[in-house]
Amino acid sequence: MATPSDRAPFKRRSLFKAAGLGAAGTAGLPIVAACSDIESGSGSTQTTEGFDFLPTYKEWPLPVEPDLVGEPPNHPSAFTSYPEPVQAITDLPSGSGSYELTVPCWGPAPAKDDPYFAAVYEAWGGTKLELRQGDGMTYGDTAVQWVKADEYGDGIQLFSYMTGSFSNFQETVVNKFYDLTDILRGDIAERWPLLAAIPSAAWGQAVWSVDPEDPDTAGIYAIPMNYSGGQGNGILARVDLMDAAGIAMPTTVEELLDAARAWSDDANGKWAFAQLDWFIGQWFGLGGTDGWNWDPEQQKMVNNIERPEFTEMLTFRRTLWDEQLIHPDVPTGTLDAAALQEAGQVLFTQDNLVRWNDFNLKVKRGEIEGEVAPLPPLAANGRTPTVAMGAGIGGWTFLNKDLSREQVEEILDIANWAAAPYGTTEYQLLQYGVEGEHFEIGADGTPVFTPLGSEIVQGPVHYKALCCQVETFLTGDPDMVAKRFEYDASIQDYAMENPFEGVRIEAPAEAKAAGSTLWDQQQDIAFGRAELSSIPEMVETFMANGGEDARQYYTDAYKAVHGE
């Protein structure tokens, strides 16, 4: 028998060892695999109404009445003149604490030694609240790590749309942030009259439960940000360029496509759009929460992607790409759409309607030329337009659970100060800064930002979002306010119903992950990387990987709100 060579590529003993390990592993797999199921990330449903522990609402009389009275919150009242501000809080608390608050910041962070901050500290009683700015573009994602590592100072501001980055936001909230219930329960009007005048609906949206199944574990875990309604986002059109080109304001999706074709000239660097994706679902009647809507005819929960209108929407987006009606670099996601529109290279931008006002202000300051206005509600194929609008808070200010009760009360003192509405000196200082340094009263009697004011006060988020104001109004340039008020009035009849009103839903983790991939796939189709014919396969994959479970989850949530 030949002696096994040392240089043989495989030794018999090694093979036996490997086989033995493999067998042991294979045998062991079912045993360990059967240990326990994954229960985390299974989603949570939280009602936001009907609590008995919220601050008792007590009206705080407004110092001045608005010039234009709307129907808040979806159609806010407005001021077309600037009233002489009055002091809302005469009995100032004295605070000596020093705190740090993490906030998002889009653009360069303002200088921390500006007199604005010293003036605000002095005005609200001496408490120092230093800001720790994080890049607004990536804030939601990085906030997850800051919160887990407890590296956000004494508080953190999170906008509602940022919570999707947390694998389990409900669990995060109840474990990492201060439970304010005992401090804010009942009648708080004596110490914090403005916090008591915040709508109960806003406080309700700051409630989470330690155990979502048990209503008795619910509590207030945040200070709500501004409570408002109406249409937040829209498509801004360069109406001056449309007029010059003889293009009428479109009233349907088909007319919009014609306008885009008439304007675009790829070879000469002119495109109708710089970006068009997350907004346009409503043009095709696609709404709901996370794409889920109750279909009364089928008596079941249906996702937008299962509806024929979804294919219509993607066909529309694909047409924009194929016919070069959208900027060729749009897939990179790095275009500055606002700058392109200001330069006259694109006609329409997908924006927050705040930019309508910003554009107008730039024109008034002589920085740019032109005029923008939002497109009216649109619909395709002769359907009635729908507009997504919802009354709610924009986000929350969460406080660190390691703070003492006295420290929390001191921060609530300044939140109470920051809740002062339009027409108060508190509001004026917070929103416009120090007169003569950050703003001047213009010829029309309204505050006009100085360059320093634009840089330090107007742009960044900071204390303006610290707390919900008693009431939110349309304010600013009188012409702009009048236009916005009129626009808000014109869209009220098209408001889309929210099937999950009064309930906050956090989808199961697998459904969220599948939804994220679904979005990537939509972008693939819209930018010519995949074909429209792949939609059925895309739907099937989504449903098989968390979609069907999500359907049941949303059905249960819907029935909990509306009954069987």
Place this chain on the structure above:
Amino acid sequence: MATLQSTAPPDADRSPARPVVRRKRTVLQRLRHDWPLLLLALPVVAHLSVFHYWPTAWNIIAFLDYSPYRPFWENPFVGFAWFERLFNDPYFTPALLNTLKFAALNLLCMFPLSIALALAMNSIISVRVRSAFQSIVYLPHFFSWVLVVTVFVQVLGADGLVSNWIMDGGGERLDITSNPETFTFLVWMQWAWKDAGWGMIIFLAALSSINPSLYEAAASDGANRWRRMWHITLPGIRPVIILLLILQIGGILSVGFEQYQLQRQAVGYQATEVLDTYVYYQSIVGSQGESFGTAAGLFKGVIGLILILIANNIAHRLGEQGIYQKS
């Protein structure tokens, strides 16, 4: 057979031979003796402990339904449930295949390119030309991926320099930086520009260790340039080539992150998703949580370890040193 015998008288004074017993030093004695070396090693040990071994121990959460908000011992053990979810995820396999594709491409195209650059560099005699050549191929390594990708978009993008030249000449818009079909080529170009020069440095160091007299002897024996390269240069740097190859095979599933993440939106996830971006989007900024991401990372690590052991074993069998000297 004669036996040599000593005529010298026996040494009466010499004591009988005693076996030499080497006393084992105590820990304290060893510490006293080796403390400078231990002190030197201390920062490295501390660094490895804090940033490598301690995090490695946390791989255990791949087998737990982990939540950072409850005490560690209260996290239920779920066995391989996260791995099961990982392998059943329809987007995992494409990410793995993309990773392997880019790794293979890197291994086959970039590795030889660095060697070729080093050989070319080594053959340049003029110091000035050599310095200029070195700077051109070497400096891009210090550019961040953000800069590299931006330069490519500005030059080769749909609205970039080349595209606009072509359009001015009546041609069609260039579509390289957002086309999934050309992404592999784009990635290769970016690697070649950014990293080929860096890879060259190590080979250059290996080349400098070859005895020049070997070349002189070979030249006087009539060996031309190619023969000298084949019979002297390449064998001279073979141990380094093998070592780097093994290390590269070990990290085959780590093809990078920023390069793919930065271009993911422009090119689409199907062409760009690799394991690292998959973990990032599913676990770090996605909703799947820490355990899922750790399971994916552990899978990557185990595959890497197996590959590196196989490659090292093959190197030993081929008579090379590998990553360590076989005793």
